[in-house]
Structure formats: structure tokens, C-alpha cells
Amino acid sequence: MSKKITVGPVGYMPQSAPSMGVELSPEGKALLYGNIVEEEEAMRDAAKALLTMDNPTIFPGPMVLWDWRDDVAEKSAAILDLASEIPNCKIIPMPDYRPKYPKIDVKAEINPNHPNLTILDNKIKACVFIGVHCHYANLTLRMIRAGTACYTVAMCAEMGHEEAMASIRDVHAADVLRFRDIIIEVRNELGIEYTTTMPPENPSLPKEDWGALTPSDYGEYRSLIMSKKGEHVTAVE
Amino acid sequence: MSLNKKLVDMDYLLNEAPREQHFITGAQAMAEAVKRASVDMAIAYPITPQSEVMHLVGDIYAQGHIKEYYRAEEELGTMSAIAGAARGGVRMFTATSGPGLLRGLEAIVSWPGHRIPCVLGVLTRVVNAPLSIQPDNIEMAYLMHSGMIMLHAENQQDTFDYTLAAFAITEKVDVYIPVSVSTEGFFVTHAKGYVDMMSEELAFDVIDPYKAPVPAMDNEVPPARIQRDAPVQKSNFMSYLIHSVWQQEIWDSNRRAMKYVYQYLGGPIEVIHPDADVFIVASGCAAAQGREANRYAEEEGLSVGFIKVKCIRPWPKDEISAALKNAKAVIVPEHNIIGWLSKEIQASIPNGGIVVEGPRVYGGMTLPVELIMEQIYIALGMDSEKLQA
Numbered sequence: 001m002s003k004k005i006t007v008g009p010v011g012y013m014p015q016s017a018p019s020m021g022v023e024l025s026p027e028g029k030a031l032l033y034g035n036i037v038e039e040e041e042a043m044r045d046a047a048k049a050l051l052t053m054d055n056p057t058i059f060p061g062p063m064v065l066w067d068w069r070d071d072v073a074e075k076s077a078a079i080l081d082l083a084s085e086i087p088n089c090k091i092i093p094m095p096d097y098r099p100k101y102p103k104i105d106v107k108a109e110i111n112p113n114h115p116n117l118t119i120l121d122n123k124i125k126a127c128v129f130i131g132v133h134c135h136y137a138n139l140t141l142r143m144i145r146a147g148t149a150c151y152t153v154a155m156c157a158e159m160g161h162e163e164a165m166a167s168i169r170d171v172h173a174a175d176v177l178r179f180r181d182i183i184i185e186v187r188n189e190l191g192i193e194y195t196t197t198m199p200p201e202n203p204s205l206p207k208e209d210w211g212a213l214t215p216s217d218y219g220e221y222r223s224l225i226m227s228k229k230g231e232h233v234t235a236v237e
Numbered sequence: 238m239s240l241n242k243k244l245v246d247m248d249y250l251l252n253e254a255p256r257e258q259h260f261i262t263g264a265q266a267m268a269e270a271v272k273r274a275s276v277d278m279a280i281a282y283p284i285t286p287q288s289e290v291m292h293l294v295g296d297i298y299a300q301g302h303i304k305e306y307y308r309a310e311e312e313l314g315t316m317s318a319i320a321g322a323a324r325g326g327v328r329m330f331t332a333t334s335g336p337g338l339l340r341g342l343e344a345i346v347s348w349p350g351h352r353i354p355c356v357l358g359v360l361t362r363v364v365n366a367p368l369s370i371q372p373d374n375i376e377m378a379y380l381m382h383s384g385m386i387m388l389h390a391e392n393q394q395d396t397f398d399y400t401l402a403a404f405a406i407t408e409k410v411d412v413y414i415p416v417s418v419s420t421e422g423f424f425v426t427h428a429k430g431y432v433d434m435m436s437e438e439l440a441f442d443v444i445d446p447y448k449a450p451v452p453a454m455d456n457e458v459p460p461a462r463i464q465r466d467a468p469v470q471k472s473n474f475m476s477y478l479i480h481s482v483w484q485q486e487i488w489d490s491n492r493r494a495m496k497y498v499y500q501y502l503g504g505p506i507e508v509i510h511p512d513a514d515v516f517i518v519a520s521g522c523a524a525a526q527g528r529e530a531n532r533y534a535e536e537e538g539l540s541v542g543f544i545k546v547k548c549i550r551p552w553p554k555d556e557i558s559a560a561l562k563n564a565k566a567v568i569v570p571e572h573n574i575i576g577w578l579s580k581e582i583q584a585s586i587p588n589g590g591i592v593v594e595g596p597r598v599y600g601g602m603t604l605p606v607e608l609i610m611e612q613i614y615i616a617l618g619m620d621s622e623k624l625q626a
Binding site for chain 2: 146
């Protein structure tokens with residue numbers, strides 16, 4: 001297979017994948033290096049990258065971080081399951097799309113306006129984008145391809161992304177779990193021995209009481225809290 | 238929608254739903270399309286020849302086909318309000334003409350970058366000065382580099398079909414930029430033609446604001462976010478880079494729309510007599526005259542082909558290049574002085590020198606078929622007579 005889209009850095013001024021002739025895959029198919037392939041082939045290549053490259057990281061976006069649709073909780077739980085099967089996998093969220101000035105905390109988040117800062121600082125060589133709105137995912141994936149040597153996987157709820165090395169479309173919770181199963185399969189094929197362990201409790205954090213949360217607990221993200229239909233928010237600053 | 242309509246997808250609405258023939262103006266055709274598009278809100282400021290369209294859209298609002306409608310203060314306000322409402326996740330329609338388009342242009346050219354899905358009717362008119370209200374499509378040249386999708390309707394039927402299709406194309410997740418539907422003022426808007434229309438009991442599925450490449454704004458629950466898109470105007474490399482890849486994304490979205498042009502319009506071009514030596518290539522109302530010249534030529538036994546360009550953006554470079562690969566001469570009749578269509582065609586083929594830049598009429602002048610025939614005779618090395626005014 002000739003690779004139309006490759007791991008970067010591809011240069012100072014990246015050419016967009018669609019302008020290089022890459023088209024989104026039809027339903028039931030996926031994109032791998034810009035070519036239309038079977039979903040399993042793309043998932044297996046992505047799995048291999050996540051299992052063999054340094055500092056694999058999942059970047060969950062707002063659509064799986066904020067509980068604003070019925071299927072979010074199930075999908076988010078599946079993402080945690082997926083992360084638990086990738087050795088040394090980190091989860092760094094993209095909670096919103098505003099550029100972070102004067103300086104982003106690259107250990108804590110990634111941002112579509114300057115994503116390579118987080119990639120470079122954490123020396124991430126393989127990553128998964130999931131739950132990021134398509135417009136911002138396209139920008140982010142292109143900038144990563146331009147300036148870093150990072151293998152990108154897009155797990156998109158819509159039509160996928162031309163810019164990613166591996167792009168899976170129409171992804172719901174069941175598809176994330178299917179990818180998790182392929183990760184386990186490829187991991188066994190590669191002879192990587194791994195047993196999932198949950199991270200230890202952080203003794204420095206106070207015990208969280210979710211019932212007593214106020215908008216101020218959300219810090220700089222408090223403006224993103226949305227009331228649900230019929231709900232009246234009284235506790236505001 | 239307060240009326241009890243049956244909601245259907247655009248494939249059914251455009252391609253399968255039974256139709257009945259009506260004899261209506263282009264303005265009526267555009268309003269009838271809006272009636273079947275489950276439009277949430279229309280905003281406009283009147284200008285001739287668009288006024289007729291938005292007056293009729295006001296009527297269908299009064300009949301309950303549209304939820305909200307108002308007349309704005311002027312076009313910059315209109316187009317800005319369209320952007321604000323569309324960001325809230327509702328389906329929007331507006332229309333304008335010539336000077337009105339240029340007055341609203343600052344807001345209009347920001348729509349694609351802000352990922353505003355909406356439909357803009359462009360009922361073309363002379364750009365002043367001197368003051369005139371007559372048809373001339375030079376204003377379309379100003380939209381060609383805005384990033385928006387541009388459809389150009391030949392007649393009343395196209396105006397109806399393209400306007401409906403535009404609502405489906407603009408809301409596709411991989412597109413999600415505005416679509417303009419242009420047609421010539423007066424020649425189409427105020428003239429009657431046959432239009433096959435489906436029942437008004439049918440309407441396009443309502444918009445799903447969550448099925449979008451950007452988050453919709455919640456305009457009702459405070460704290461209202463007055464700007465969705467991130468300010469990236471800082472003076473550093475990353476700000477420049479994000480802006481450049483953002484611009485690329487708009488034109489990529491424009492490019493992705495081509496598959497929907499095939500799906501809903503049957504492709505970006507129509508070709509008659511593909512093996513001819515001499516071609517007429519035209520869009521909009523000029524295509525109607527080009528089609529007639531093609532018929533004249535056929536009656537005279539001349540080898541003349543015809544290409545109608547339905548879609549100006551995304552520009553069908555590959556399709557036009559393939560269709561003209563054996564052409565010896567290409568005649569491009571247009572309703573403007575600069576010849577924006579002929580320039581696009583010249584840039585699309587390796588032998589641009591075969592493009593005849595004209596005939597062109599402007600300022601409200603009609604485009605007689607004889608003007609096109611004159612160029613055909615010249616291209617074929619035949620004697621021709623100069624058409625007299």
C-alpha cells in the first residue's frame with residue numbers, strides 16, 4: 001500500500017490531506033494512511049502503533065467529556081476500558097477549544113490551537129482522538145502531522161478524518177470495545193505481557209463529594225456547565 | 238413546524254416524491270423551495286430584485302411554514318444575524334441582490350470560517366454606480382473566493398431544485414459551510430417558467446444541531462458565549478499556523494461538497510454532444526441562451542457541444558477539463574463584463590488559448606442567441622453577420 005498520509009513532521013506549511021486527493025471512507029470502511037481499507041485492517045495497524053510506540057495517549061474531547069447526550073456515559077466508560085488495555089496509556093483531555101493563554105498546562109490538557117505543545121512536551125508518539133468535534137479534530141490532526149512525529153488515530157462518531165494515519169468512522173461505544181478487543185489480540189500476537197491495573201488512589205486529593213458540587217468547583221470551565229431542560233441554576237457567581 | 242407536514246429526507250424529496258407542474262416565476266420557485274425546507278428562521282433586508290423572493294417568504298411565514306421572520310435594518314445586520322442564529326443550531330435562509338450582497342459581504346465571507354450552515358439566495362443585479370436595478374451577475378465574482386459553495390440556476394426549475402438541495406448540502410457534517418443559490422434577477426426571478434414541484438405537505442427533515450462539526454451555542458441559557466470561535470489573533474507562530482490550517486479546512490469542506498453535488502444535482506456539469514469540436518460553456522441564465530444556440534447549431538448541422546456549469550464552487554475542474562479534452566474552441570457567454578467564468582475555464586484546461594472570451598453582456602442587456610451564433614461561425618471559419626442593436 002502506498003502511504004498518502006504519513007507520520008510527520010511533514011513540514012512548515014502542511015498540505016491538507018483532502019487537497020492531496022484523500023477522500024473520506026464510505027460507511028463500513030476506514031482510512032489507513034489515506035487509503036480506504038477494511039475497518040479491522042485500520043484498527044490492527046492503529047493497535048500496533050499504540051502498543052509499540054512511546055507514550056501512547058488518548059485525547060478525549062468535549063463530546064465524551066460532558067454528559068450532554070444519552071450515549072456519552074456508555075462511550076466514556078468504553079474509552080476507559082480501552083485505555084486500561086494499552087500499557088502505559090495516558091488520558092489527556094481536550095475539554096474545550098479556546099486557545100490557552102498565556103500558557104497551556106501540557107501535562108493536563110491538549111488544545112486544538114496549539115496541539116503540538118502537548119504532543120512534544122509529553123513525547124507522545126501515538127495517540128487517539130475521540131469525542132472531538134470534526135472541525136477541530138481536522139485542524140488538530142493536521143498540525144500534529146505538520147510538526148510532530150506522532151501516529152494519529154481518529155475515532156470519529158461521524159465520517160472520519162482524512163488527516164489521521166488511521167481513521168475509524170461512525171464510532172459508538174460498541175466500536176470502542178471492539179477496538180479494545182483488537183488491542184488485546186495484537187498485544188498477545190506481539191508477545192507483550194500485560195495485566196491491567198487500576199491507578200492507585202491519590203492520597204493528596206481530598207475525598208470527592210459529587211453531591212455537593214457547585215459551579216465554582218469547575219474552575220475556569222464553569223462557563224461550560226449547561227443546565228438541562230427545566231433545570232434552574234441558582235448557584236452562580 | 239406548526240403545520241402538520243410529513244418530514245422526509247432530501248433524496249426522497251428531490252428525486253422520488255411525485256411532482257406536479259406549475260407555471261411560476263423564479264422568485265416564487267425559490268420561496269416554494271423554502272416552504273418545503275423546514276426553515277426555522279428567515280431574515281432579510283429588501284432590495285430589488287430580491288424583494289419579491291423575501292416578500293413571498295414573508296407570506297409563507299405568515300402561513301406557518303417558517304417559525305421566525307423579520308426584516309433587518311440593512312444587509313450587514315441581516316448577514317450578522319443569520320450567523321448568530323445559525324450558531325444556535327437552527328436552519329436559516331436569506332436572500333439579497335447586487336449592492337445588498339456587497340453591503341453584507343463582510344459578514345458573508347466570515348460565514349464559512351465560522352462554520353455557518355445556511356442558504357443564501359443571490360438574485361443578481363448590477364453593482365452600482367451608476368444606479369441600476371438590472372440583471373448582471375458580476376457580484377458572483379465577489380463570492381468566488383469566500384469559501385462558500387455556489388450553485389448557479391439556469392431557470393425557474395433549477396432555482397427550486399438547487400435551493401432545496403442547498404439546505405441538505407450546507408448541513409452535511411463534512412461540509413457545514415454556507416451555500417449560495419444564484420440566478421439572474423428579472424430574467425428568472427420575475428419571469429414565469431414551468432416548475433415541477435412536490436406537494437407542500439412534504440418537507441425536509443428538521444435540522445439536528447448536534448450533528449455538526451462544531452458545538453452549537455446555547456443562546457438562551459446564560460452565561461451566553463458571545464463568540465464561539467477561538468480568538469487566534471496572537472502574534473506568534475502557533476496563531477498563524479492555526480489560522481492557515483483553519484483556512485485549509487474551509488476549502489477542504491468546499492471540496493468535500495462535490496459528492497453531494499453529484500448526489501442531489503446529478504453532477505456539477507451537464508454535457509450535450511460531448512464529441513463536438515466547438516463548445517459553448519455557460520452557467521445560470523446564459524446557459525439557457527447557450528442551450529438555445531446549441532439547438533440552432535444542431536438545426537444547421539454544425540458540430541457544436543454544450544456544457545452547463547451548475548456549480549461554481551466547488552469548481553468542477555476535472556469534469557470540465559475532461560469534457561473539453563478534444564475541443565478546438567470554447568465559447569463562454571456571460572452576463573458580466575469581467576468574464577469570471579471564462580477565466581475559470583481557461584485556468585482549468587492545459588490549452589486555455591482556445592477559450593473565446595465572450596460574448597458578454599452587462600448592465601441589464603439581454604443575451605441574444607445570435608451573439609453566440611456569431612462566435613460559433615467565427616470558430617468554425619464561416620462567414621457571419623454582425624448583430625445590430
